[in-house]
Amino acid sequence: MSPQNTDERYLRAIFQVRGLGEPVTTTTLARWLDVAAPSVSNRLRRLEDAGLLSRAEGEVRLTQEGNLRAAAVVRRHRLIETFLHRALGVPVPELHESAEALQDGVSEQLAARMDEALGYPTHDPHGDPIPQAGTAGDQEAWPEPLTHAPSGRWFSVTRISDREPEASAYLISLGLVPGSRCFVAERAPFGGPLWVEVDGARHALSDTLVNLIFGVVEPARWVRR
């Protein structure tokens, strides 16, 4: 309906891809959004004309206004996810898709109501920070490799490297996808595998696999659900 929605979808993608530390280009956005490259190309031109971003050497950079807009969209998205999880018990793996579907229909005002009802949360159930209203939210946590995660903590997966397609396919088959979370159980000694739990199942991951996984260690106070 409104042209806003499409713009916002792309702004959010830019914000998120940037947050993964990946270069923000036509191709990466097309892959992220699951659309063809020309669609991205068109939209980027329009967003550039609207003064929301600039491009240099193929890289997309949000302008200050673009950043504010994108952060507001991401903020809404993460508030929706948090609300769906805490108020309606939607399981974490379903959150992203559900929130995506709802995003267009949730006004700023409604998001503010959710924020209030939730007690002004600072992180969503994936462990991603919720930008504050009116800020650029650019202090996004940079993802670190799972290798660095201490055991006994939850780890929020934001990225699975595609360097090893077969290996990453296996990880995905385990439920280790961007947006999922796993519990870091224990590290076997002498270079043994890392034991993690995903969706209640326990898996031993070799270094090869562990090195493909990036994300954020969730704050310790979070209780395992």
Next chain:
Amino acid sequence: MSPQNTDERYLRAIFQVRGLGEPVTTTTLARWLDVAAPSVSNRLRRLEDAGLLSRAEGEVRLTQEGNLRAAAVVRRHRLIETFLHRALGVPVPELHESAEALQDGVSEQLAARMDEALGYPTHDPHGDPIPQAGTAGDQEAWPEPLTHAPSGRWFSVTRISDREPEASAYLISLGLVPGSRCFVAERAPFGGPLWVEVDGARHALSDTLVNLIFGVVEPARWVRR
């Protein structure tokens, strides 16, 4: 996005217009949906082809399957309204618009979660009945408009239409909410206002307002409290 959404919007309109006791025709639907007549015409043909409705003498009748589909859509809509009101404190006059915006994004499953969280409510905040899952929900006795109420009688309000958000906000501010009752004092002549008493206060209601109010005329023997 999906073609479902449009079909569902029209099915819901048919269900609701029928519920008001108005004839379900291209014109009334166009007015209700605020679209041009040909748009309705096209969609009706498609819904007819899909076996969801039939037409006789200009009147639209839902088939059994159409009825089920429509009731499911209405059910979702009213669950959303109830949820927005009870869980997030969205004021009644804003409910319809907010729910409309969300409807496309709310899956059956999510609606079921809302239903559960709300304790399986039977009516939405407008006083409209919430069809049960899997039923046609059309056996509800629909209330009659206040317009038809004789003067000197008590009228029990079960429903305030959400067609005119500002007008219904005013009615609510007067205390004319579902569950309230008013005394129909007198009808001023020559199309003048209808005088009603609510909570001991006397108000003159224009036709615009009166037409938004539905309920049940209380039996005459009932003594004014």
Next chain:
DNA sequence: CGTTGGCCTTAGTCATGGCTAAGCTTCTTC
């Protein structure tokens, strides 16, 4: 009767936001 007005449909247009095909740089590789 014939005209007028309401109602509905058919025909054709437009905006949106995807898509594929194809061309153009540029960077690598032999």
Next chain:
DNA sequence: GAAGAAGCTTAGCCATGACTAAGGCCAACG
């Protein structure tokens, strides 16, 4: 230096779901 391969853009197409214009039908009324 030529040949590819990536990545990006341009050009042109399609589906959806609105719209306006215009015509058919019918009933009421002068």
